[in-house]
Amino acid sequence: MEKIHDLIIIGAGPAGITAGIYAKNFGLDCLIVGEEAGGLLNGSYRVDNYPGVFDVTGEELVKKFKAHQEYLEVPLKKESVGEIKKDGEIFKVITTNKEYSTKSLILAFGTQVKKLKIKNSEKFENRGVYYQSGHNVFLFRNKTIAIVGGANSAVMKAIKFSEQAKKIYLIYRKDKLRADKIWVDKLTKPENVEVIYNTNVMEAGGQKELESIILDNGEELKIDSLFIEAGAMPNTVLIHELDIKTNELGYIEVNKCQGTNIEGVFAAGDITTGSNGFRQIITACSEGAIAALGALNYLHKK
Ligand SMILES: Cc1cc2nc3c(=O)[nH]c(=O)nc-3n(C[C@H](O)[C@H](O)[C@H](O)COP(=O)(O)OP(=O)(O)OC[C@H]3O[C@@H](n4cnc5c(N)ncnc54)[C@H](O)[C@@H]3O)c2cc1C
Incomplete structure (x- = not known):
């Protein structure tokens, strides 16, 4: 029988990995599907504004994020998502290799270069x-x-x-x-x-x-x-199918629980309008944690 996850997180940057860490601690059956662990953080020359870790390169901090994800055994599939579909109350996440099913989603696929x-x-x-x-x-x-x-x-x-x-x-x-x-x-x-x-x-x-x-x-x-290095714009290709509401620049509109206009779909990190538009590692992580809690509460209510 087809496996239906509690939660699929799309994107394995700081927002996605943090969401996975929290979801695992909450006891959810979650899966992260992301192209590259660490996301944009890999390109950072030096990170000096993430508490407790300083004078490290982005790649070094990514190693720590990955070690944490592996330590908690949060499943991570290194795949690219090409499509998301809604089938009744279930979401289908389609990658180049496979199709996954889930009761809830966290969109954490960040931005692309301008x-x-x-x-x-x-x-x-x-x-x-x-x-x-x-x-x-x-x-x-x-x-x-x-x-x-x-x-x-x-x-x-x-x-x-x-x-x-x-x-x-x-x-x-x-x-x-x-x-x-x-x-x-x-x-x-x-x-x-x-x-x-x-x-x-x-x-x-x-x-x-x-x-x-x-x-x-x-x-x-x-x-x-x-x-x-002229900045970034949101990755919006995946969200059209679901009719997710964005602002005029394409960033996903979220409420205080990181919920979107579609029930069961949450968003976190650079892709959202959250955190006063302050797109940083710490705000991406914070939004990832809040989105995981949002998904937990949504699943409990069902
Ligand atoms: C050069 C540089 C230096 C920086 N330095 C700092 C710093 O010192 N301190 C700081 O706080 N912030 C810094 N930032 C900002 C910080 O890196 C971002 O705010 C943070 O990475 C955002 O995390 P995120 O998870 O939302 O998105 P991202 O890091 O962008 O991660 C999103 C992930 O989703 C994946 N993805 C996208 N589309 C798909 C798809 N279709 N299927 C599967 N996966 C997908 C991407 O490949 C990526 O891995 C820096 C940014 C840059 C570019």
Whole structure:
């Protein structure tokens, strides 16, 4: 007979893993289905704002999250969900390999990178143009790189790469970086970082690989790589089938129990409108815990 889980959590980032930890402690038969344990956290250069754990890389913190999930034996399937369907009171979660059934759902599939309109940038994607991802800094030893963005991820990347790169241009469209002060202060130390304010990148150039960029002030910069850290937008593809309510930007609207407009469906982490829009590890974890409690209460009421 088909197995019906109490709860399926989609996404194995901080929100999804925390939801799994709480659901397991509540005694629910839960399953996490996620593409990559840790999610965005894997790309963090250094985490200094998660209580009890400091001066660690994102990858190191992910190892701790995973160890906790494995210690509690929370089942995790490393699969990508392609579709969610409602069949009466049961939800069907369809991945590339399998179909799972569940009485309740937590959507914790986070965000995806925002692409910028830079002429020819698609031509050089992964051949000099890269989006929000972790990279081995040693590959960029003595290289000249440009980073677009002014938030934590862009500033952290500039600090991290400054250890190996010859020159770094940090290009931001506004006149003041919006990263936390702790990172902006650290950025003033490396001498090979030049911050270019009030500027946008308009065009990418080169033969087979990226060789240069043109800025909106007309200047051309000769570079080896361009990293785009321009923020994120919600992953909304999966929610249309269920008619989940979102705000105008596509973030899932949640109530104080992390419930959505569909009974039995909860959402947590960067994908939601919760936590005053403050999308961090700690808020994702908090929303994951509250969503698990929401699912528990929902299942008890049934
Ligand atoms: C470079 C960088 C540095 C950061 N540094 C910090 C920091 O120092 N401190 C801090 O507090 N926050 C930091 N953040 C923010 C923090 O990483 C996020 O707020 C947090 O990861 C959000 O967790 P989440 O679980 O909601 O989503 P995510 O971490 O995005 O996880 C979502 C997961 O769902 C998976 N998924 C998506 N679609 C599907 C699907 N169809 N099927 C299955 N799985 C799917 C994704 O692959 C991913 O693994 C940083 C972010 C970045 C990008």
